[in-house]
Amino acid sequence: MRTILSTWKRPGKAAIEAAVANSLAGGGLLDCLEAGLTVAEADPDFIAIGKGSLPNSEGVLELDASVMVGEDLKAGAVCAVQDLLPMVSLARMVMERTDHVMLAGDQARRFGIEQGMVPQDLMTDEARRRYQDFLDNKQSAMAYVHSVEDQPPCDTVTMLARENGKFVAASSTSGMPFKKPGRVGDSPIVGAGIYADDEAGCAGATGLGEALWRISASAKVVELMRKGATAEEACREVVEFLVKRVPKSREYQCVVLALDRMGNYGAAITHGQYEMYIAEGESITYREYHGIV
Numbered sequence: 123m124r125t126i127l128s129t130w131k132r133p134g135k136a137a138i139e140a141a142v143a144n145s146l147a148g149g150g151l152l153d154c155l156e157a158g159l160t161v162a163e164a165d166p167d168f169i170a171i172g173k174g175s176l177p178n179s180e181g182v183l184e185l186d187a188s189v190m191v192g193e194d195l196k197a198g199a200v201c202a203v204q205d206l207l208p209m210v211s212l213a214r215m216v217m218e219r220t221d222h223v224m225l226a227g228d229q230a231r232r233f234g235i236e237q238g239m240v241p242q243d244l245m246t247d248e249a250r251r252r253y254q255d256f257l258d259n260k261q262s263a264m265a266y267v268h269s270v271e272d273q274p275p276c277d278t279v280t281m282l283a284r285e286n287g288k289f290v291a292a293s294s295t296s297g298m299p300f301k302k303p304g305r306v307g308d309s310p311i312v313g314a315g316i317y318a319d320d321e322a323g324c325a326g327a328t329g330l331g332e333a334l335w336r337i338s339a340s341a342k343v344v345e346l347m348r349k350g351a352t353a354e355e356a357c358r359e360v361v362e363f364l365v366k367r368v369p370k371s372r373e374y375q376c377v378v379l380a381l382d383r384m385g386n387y388g389a390a391i392t393h394g395q396y397e398m399y400i401a402e403g404e405s406i407t408y409r410e411y412h413g414i415v
């Protein structure tokens with residue numbers, strides 16, 4: 123049976139439904155994650171992924187995405203790319219059509235256009251309004267993330283899938299709202315935002331990239347599962363390590379999620395609440411996780 127995970131309440135639902143529909147139509151593991159992320163990226167209501175997400179401190183939208191296939195450890199990623207959608211497809215093109223793992227910025231955009239993608243304006247009136255608010259309040263990006271604690275801008279979608287011992291992982295995000303131009307978080311970084319290895323399982327992350335990246339969060343979860351930990355045990359251990367070694371992660375939401383080779387899924391969060399959708403075959407369920415600090 124195919125299992126798929128998708129992060130966060132609002133975009134996670136749209137993404138997992140599209141992924142399951144793609145699976146039922148015969149899509150492969152990576153196809154279904156690409157389909158899920160494509161739908162979430164196209165929805166202007168989600169503020170940390172694709173169209174309508176929040177721009178950098180200069181009002182420009184810069185997007186990151188990644189994919190990884192556990193069979194041969196192939197991966198593709200793009201970071202700080204403007205004007206194109208779906209970013210997950212661009213990351214997949216880097217994996218499938220180049221000899222590289224990551225392309226960045228303008229050169230990634232140029233590659234996308236060469237491959238047939240068409241630039242478009244991804245900013246919406248709502249994103250412009252929030253950006254103006256941010257300018258009016260003269261906050262730092264980190265202060266902004268704190269100030270919307272009740273409704274944090276957690277619309278990054280990280281997705282994992284497993285079927286018959288095969289694992290894939292993918293993620294797409296606009297990163298931290300109002301970030302410094304050129305800032306890249308964990309999501310497009312193989313080992314930080316995603317990791318997949320058929321010999322061990324797969325893992326992903328979402329939340330404060332500056333913390334998750336510094337501990338190679340996804341790779342760490344996968345290495346613990348390689349040694350025999352369940353997905354839940356591995357996620358918990360990595361989040362405990364994170365709060366110990368990167369104290370800032372206690373104040374922000376930092377999540378890891380995983381699928382192991384024994385058929386389990388798991389997740390853990392440092393602080394606050396995290397919601398995750400789980401598809402097992404056609405059936406979709408929803409779970410909430412609470413911070414360990």
Ligand code: SD4
Binds near residue numbers: 276306307308
């Ligand atoms: C980043 N991890 O760029 C992303 C942000 C995120 O929900 O996951 N937001 O740091």
